[in-house]
Amino acid sequence: MSRPVAIVTGGAAGIGKAIVEALIEDGYLVVACDLAEERGKALENQHAGSVIFRRCDVSSESDVEAVVDGVLREFGRIDALVNNAGIIRRRTSEAMNTEDWDAVFAVNARGAFLMCKHVANIMKRQRSGRIVNVSSVAGKLGDITSAPGYGPSKAAMDALTKTFAREMAPYGVTVNGVAPHAIETDMSAQWSEERRKAIIAAIPLGRLGKPSEVAAAVRFLLSEGAGFITGEIIDVNGGFVMD
Numbered sequence: 001m002s003r004p005v006a007i008v009t010g011g012a013a014g015i016g017k018a019i020v021e022a023l024i025e026d027g028y029l030v031v032a033c034d035l036a037e038e039r040g041k042a043l044e045n046q047h048a049g050s051v052i053f054r055r056c057d058v059s060s061e062s063d064v065e066a067v068v069d070g071v072l073r074e075f076g077r078i079d080a081l082v083n084n085a086g087i088i089r090r091r092t093s094e095a096m097n098t099e100d101w102d103a104v105f106a107v108n109a110r111g112a113f114l115m116c117k118h119v120a121n122i123m124k125r126q127r128s129g130r131i132v133n134v135s136s137v138a139g140k141l142g143d144i145t146s147a148p149g150y151g152p153s154k155a156a157m158d159a160l161t162k163t164f165a166r167e168m169a170p171y172g173v174t175v176n177g178v179a180p181h182a183i184e185t186d187m188s189a190q191w192s193e194e195r196r197k198a199i200i201a202a203i204p205l206g207r208l209g210k211p212s213e214v215a216a217a218v219r220f221l222l223s224e225g226a227g228f229i230t231g232e233i234i235d236v237n238g239g240f241v242m243d
């Protein structure tokens with residue numbers, strides 16, 4: 001078989017970048033989609049021949065269509081999709097306005113939906129493919145870090161994972177998620193020192209997670225060995241939630 005092709009959203013930084021690098025090790029040609037052009041192009045240059053950067057706002061259907069159509073035209077297949085792009089807006093619920101709410105849902109929930117929607121037909125035709133959605137512990141627990149739109153948007157993503165898992169199962173396509181907590185990236189760099197200490201104190205393993213540790217779970221869900229797992233959301237949280 002020719003080289004497998006993966007799309008990773010939010011692939012220019014943090015967890016997304018670690019996922020891109022893990023998939024390169026697994027032999028994928030990776031299309032990294034992101035808004036961050038400078039970082040995306042730097043990643044493309046760093047891994048020339050294995051990573052292609054595409055600027056894409058996942059909340060925009062025309063951007064998503066352009067990327068998916070382009071990948072299909074150029075490479076003829078899509079073997080893996082990782083919906084990792086996500087944003088958080090930290091506000092009290094009183095301060096949070098409808099623009100904040102809509103912006104968070106537009107990226108975290110609508111973005112994952114649009115990517116799944118446009119990739120699903122291709123994977124159905126191929127009768128193969130893997131999708132992994134990068135959710136959050138907040139999808140299960142609700143907000144824990146003063147961001148009242150974030151947990152609900154990730155809960156929507158978790159329901160989307162199960163919805164597409166059912167729809168895609170007859171075609172041999174699996175759809176799963178990972179639910180990280182407290183991973184060391186730009187997103188967690190927004191915490192105050194006090195919050196950081198409190199978050200670490202509540203984690204049984206007593207430390208923050210690494211982006212590569214989330215990537216390892218994604219890599220497993222994309223692997224051949226995970227072929228009988230679908231509709232599952234794997235915790236990557238240092239034991240913070242055990243369910």
Ligand SMILES: NC(=O)c1ccc[n+]([C@@H]2O[C@H](COP(=O)([O-])OP(=O)(O)OC[C@H]3O[C@@H](n4cnc5c(N)ncnc54)[C@H](O)[C@@H]3O)[C@@H](O)[C@H]2O)c1
Pocket residue numbers: 009010011012013014015016033034035036056057058059084085086087107111134135136137179180181182183184185186187188
């Ligand atoms: N860091 C954590 O502790 C943590 C915990 C739980 C879940 N997560 C989830 O993991 C994922 C990655 O988080 P991270 O910590 O690496 O964040 P990050 O902010 O470091 O990186 C996110 C990337 O997504 C990109 N992005 C944002 N909006 C986009 C859009 N509309 N279209 C395309 N790309 C867009 C950003 O440019 C950035 O490169 C997110 O979905 C986040 O919700 C992170």
